[in-house]
Amino acid sequence: MDGMDEADRTYMQAALEEASRAYAVxxxxxxxxxxxxxxxxxxxxxxxxxxxxxxxxxEILAIREACQRLGGWRLTDCTLYVTIEPCPMxxxxxxxxxxxxxxxxxxxxxxxxVDSLFDLVRRKELNHRVDVTGGVLE
Numbered sequence: 647m648d649g650m651d652e653a654d655r656t657y658m659q660a661a662l663e664e665a666s667r668a669y670a671v672x673x674x675x676x677x678x679x680x681x682x683x684x685x686x687x688x689x690x691x692x693x694x695x696x697x698x699x700x701x702x703x704x705e706i707l708a709i710r711e712a713c714q715r716l717g718g719w720r721l722t723d724c725t726l727y728v729t730i731e732p733c734p735m736x737x738x739x740x741x742x743x744x745x746x747x748x749x750x751x752x753x754x755x756x757x758x759x760v761d762s763l764f765d766l767v768r769r770k771e772l773n774h775r776v777d778v779t780g781g782v783l784e
Contacts, residue, residue: 654749657681657727658783661751664691664704665729671696678704678728680712680721680745687724688712704728705736709743720744731758731780737766740776747777752784 657679664677668691680688690707694700705728713719725747726740732750737759740748748767750760759766760778767776 653684654727654779654782657686657725658729658749658751660686660689661704661727661729662783664689664708668692668704676704676729678708678726680708680724680726682712682716682721682724687715701735703733703736705732706739709739709745713743722746725749727782730754731760731762732767733757734759734766741767741772741774744774745776747779749779749782751780751782753780 660679661677664679665675668677669675673692673695677691679686688708688711690704690711692704693702693707705726708726712721712724721743724745726745727749729751731752731754732740748760753762755762761780767778
């Protein structure tokens with residue numbers, strides 16, 4: 647939990663609220679928020695089943711909304727908070743969006759692509775690396 651502070655707890659609580667929204671409609675309860683300059687600019691919760699879309703993960707939806715709000719795809723001054731360690735697809739999107747920092751709750755031993763199975767967000771071979779804090783409100 648290196649680098650965790652009160653702001654991390656506050657924004658992770660917002661991500662947990664998004665996860666509750668997913669659970670309420672029968673989705674896998676994962677939630678995410680994107681924060682820029684102390685403001686939530688993107689929110690998302692899983693909608694794979696509802697939308698019949700395998701890419702409708704919480705992180706992807708929060709990133710899309712943040713990009714729309716900022717008017718561009720580079721989220722270099724943003725932090726993404728998500729309730730569980732991102733999967734390979736979401737980890738790739740985090741790198742491609744140039745997100746500065748990732749904060750996640752629980753590890754995902756089946757699909758985690760940040761710490762559990764492998765590390766896609768801090769690879770030296772890629773042109774962007776993400777600062778990571780895990781275990782927040784786990």
